[in-house]
Amino acid sequence: MRAQGRVMTALVGSTALVLAVTGTAQAHPAQHGKDLARQTLPAGDGWASEGTGTTGGAAADAEHVYTVTTWEEFRAALAADPGAPRVIRVKGTLDATAAGCSAFEAEGYDFDRYLADYDPAVWGYENTVSGPQEDLRAASAKAQAEAIQAFVPSNTTLVGVGRGAGITGASLQIKGVDNVIVRNLTLEAPLDCFPQWDPTDGESGAWNSEYDGVVVYGSTHVWVDHNTFTDGRYPDSSLPEYYGEIYQQHDGLLDIVRGADLVTASWNVFTEHDKTLMIGNSDSAGATDRGKLRVTLHHNLFDKVVERAPRVRFGQVDTYNNHYVVGGPYVYSLGIGAESQLVAEHNSFAVDRSVSPALILKKWKDSPVTTANNYVNGRKTDLLAVHNAEIPEEALRPDAGWTPVLRPRVDHPNVLPLLVRLYAGAGRLR
Numbered sequence: 001m002r003a004q005g006r007v008m009t010a011l012v013g014s015t016a017l018v019l020a021v022t023g024t025a026q027a028h029p030a031q032h033g034k035d036l037a038r039q040t041l042p043a044g045d046g047w048a049s050e051g052t053g054t055t056g057g058a059a060a061d062a063e064h065v066y067t068v069t070t071w072e073e074f075r076a077a078l079a080a081d082p083g084a085p086r087v088i089r090v091k092g093t094l095d096a097t098a099a100g101c102s103a104f105e106a107e108g109y110d111f112d113r114y115l116a117d118y119d120p121a122v123w124g125y126e127n128t129v130s131g132p133q134e135d136l137r138a139a140s141a142k143a144q145a146e147a148i149q150a151f152v153p154s155n156t157t158l159v160g161v162g163r164g165a166g167i168t169g170a171s172l173q174i175k176g177v178d179n180v181i182v183r184n185l186t187l188e189a190p191l192d193c194f195p196q197w198d199p200t201d202g203e204s205g206a207w208n209s210e211y212d213g214v215v216v217y218g219s220t221h222v223w224v225d226h227n228t229f230t231d232g233r234y235p236d237s238s239l240p241e242y243y244g245e246i247y248q249q250h251d252g253l254l255d256i257v258r259g260a261d262l263v264t265a266s267w268n269v270f271t272e273h274d275k276t277l278m279i280g281n282s283d284s285a286g287a288t289d290r291g292k293l294r295v296t297l298h299h300n301l302f303d304k305v306v307e308r309a310p311r312v313r314f315g316q317v318d319t320y321n322n323h324y325v326v327g328g329p330y331v332y333s334l335g336i337g338a339e340s341q342l343v344a345e346h347n348s349f350a351v352d353r354s355v356s357p358a359l360i361l362k363k364w365k366d367s368p369v370t371t372a373n374n375y376v377n378g379r380k381t382d383l384l385a386v387h388n389a390e391i392p393e394e395a396l397r398p399d400a401g402w403t404p405v406l407r408p409r410v411d412h413p414n415v416l417p418l419l420v421r422l423y424a425g426a427g428r429l430r
Contacts, residue, residue, distance in 0.1 A: 036159050036184060036429055037065060037087040041223045044408045046264030046296025046318065054221040054264070056157035056181030057087040065089070067161070071096045071170070075150050085155040090165045090185060096148040097169035101193035104144040109136035118197050120243055125199040134196075141194040141210065148190055148211065149173050152180055160184035160426055168232060175217040182214065183225045186426040188232035189213045189273065192249045197242075206245055212252040216260045218288075224265040228426040229253040231273055236329075250274065252308070256315075257281040261292040269425035271303040272328075280313025283338040283365070289314040290339065296406060297322060301420040304328050311335030311364070312342045318404040319344045323416040324360075327352035332362035334383075336369050341400040343370040344383070348413040351376055357383065358390035370400040375413035 041054040048054045057064070064086040066077035071094045077086065097103075114133040116122070123129065148170050152158065154177040160166060166186030174180050192209035199205040213229055216222050231250060240247050253270055256263055256279045270276050280293050293315025302309040302324045309324065310317065312335060319342065324333055326349055334344050351357055357376045360383050361369065371383045388395045411419060422428075 036161070037089060037157060039181075039183075041181070041225075041264060042408060044406050046266065046298060046406050047262045047294040047316075048221055048223045048264035048296070049406060050262050050294070052179075052221065054179055054181060054223045054262075055155075056179060056223070057085045057155055058157065059155070060085040060087045060157075067091055068094065070094060071098070071167075074167070078150055078152060078156070082153065086153070087157045087159065089159055089161045090167065091161055093164060093186075094167045095169055096150075096167065097144075097191070097193075101144075104140050104147060104193055106136045106139035106143065109133065109140050114197075115242060118199070120199055120205060123199060125205060128200055129197055137194050137196065141192070141196075144193050145171075145210070151175060152177065152182075154178045154180070157181040158183070158185065160186070163427065166228075166426065170213075171211045172214045173217065174215065174219045174222055177219045179221045180219065181223045181225070182227060183223075184227065184426050184429045186228045186230065186232075187213045187253075188230055189234075189250050189253055191234050192251070195247060195249055204245060205243060207242070207248045209248050209251050212255045214254045216254075216256040216263055218259045220260070220262045222260070222263045224254065224263070224268060226267045226424070226426060226429050228269040228271070229273070229276075230269075230271050235272060236274055248274075252276065252278055255279075255281060256293065256295055258285060259288040259292050261294050263295045265295070265297050265300060267299045267420070267424045267428070269301045269303060269420075270305055270309065271301075272305065274306040274329075276302065276305040276308045277310040278308050279310050279315050279317055280337065280340070283313060286314065286339065293317070296404070298407070299411075299416075299420055299424060301325070301424045302333065305333075307331040307333075307362075308335060309333045311337060311362075312340040313337040313365075314339045314341075316341045316400075316402055317343065318406070320346045320404070320407065321411050321413075321416060322347045323420045324349045326350065326355050326360075330355055330359065333360045334369075335362045335364055336367050336396060337364040338367065340365070340367045340369070341402055342367075343400050343402070343404055344374065345370065345372045346410055346413055347374045348416040349374065349376045349381075350417060356386075356390060357381055358387045361387040361396060363394040363396050366397070368397040368399050368401060370398065373413065378414060
């Protein structure tokens with residue numbers, strides 16, 4: 001591994017802040033001047049730079065550089081000429097669900113009938129739903145999955161070009177491959193048209209949805225950079241309730257699961273979402289996940305997300321130099337799960353007065369966590385001490401047991417609120 005880069009010293013006053021931001025601009029990937037389609041992950045930039053590094057489709061020849069303007073063209077470019085390195089330049093907004101939910105409905109499926117059949121007053125809460133309408137719902141869901149999932153092959157770069165490049169209603173599957181780059185795209189979370197009612201989920205049941213915006217599943221060397229992840233046209237606040245529970249049509253924005261390894265997510269915006277970013281999706285997946293799920297998260301903006309920023313199981317996860325805006329519905333930011341080894345350092349949190357900083361950490365399982373030099377509302381705060389003092393029944397242990405070194409730059413936390421708003425998210429690269 002490469003040695004850690006410079007650490008920016010504490011900044012005092014507006015002049016120092018301006019100088020810091022100017023220095024950042026000079027070192028920022030957007031300033032390299034190289035064609036976005038050919039840019040690769042810089043050396044030493046997080047776990048995805050380890051070993052062979054991450055180059056995506058930089059080696060693609062001219063015949064394998066595609067510019068796509070429709071969802072159909074996009075999927076065709078992914079499927080063409082298996083094995084060849086490729087660059088897919090996304091122009092404009094690709095809509096995976098332009099035909100609407102009705103296009104996926106199995107013949108005979110009737111949502112009103114579904115609601116009547118599985119109303120807790122009729123069905124109860126003891127058994128999962130079954131029967132004709134549940135079978136038709138599952139068939140409808142399968143049709144949607146086939147239409148909106150896109151499988152990204154190895155040695156691929158996906159990059160937005162021009163203004164407003166993005167994908168709506170799709171689930172990008174980076175599954176069982178190596179060497180993928182996803183950059184400069186606005187990714188609107190897919191809307192599950194057919195959530196399943198589970199009366200046994202919790203005390204009062206729950207609607208459960210499928211489809212994450214981006215899934216990294218059993219893949220290696222993945223760089224997710226300068227994207228904006230959002231619920232877009234369909235925020236949770238717009239969703240109805242049935243049986244007294246929100247009709248949840250969103251799952252995760254970015255999930256890294258099932259033996260995925262060597263991932264860097266940098267300079268992204270995750271905004272106003274519930275189940276945001278999960279690393280490891282099951283406590284029982286130790287056989288595939290132990291020794292993997294090595295992920296770096298840096299210079300991301302988590303803007304009013306409810307939870308999972310990230311939630312971690314098993315992996316050595318380095319979460320540094322991220323900025324969190326905490327307000328509105330909120331559960332936690334950093335989730336410590338089964339055998340997790342989370343390092344959370346040099347982050348900043350803008351926390352609403354109604355929220356205690358003790359909630360930033362959440363204990364799911366008894367695993368150690370390293371926290372150092374984090375700032376809450378501009379003041380250095382020991383997140384672990386605050387959590388343990390206010391929530392002693394869920395006390396966490398210190399020291400994740402490893403020291404990250406793949407950090408090309410470490411900025412002072414008080415610079416981050418301005419820094420990530422200037423540079424993070426889609427449309428910042430030219």
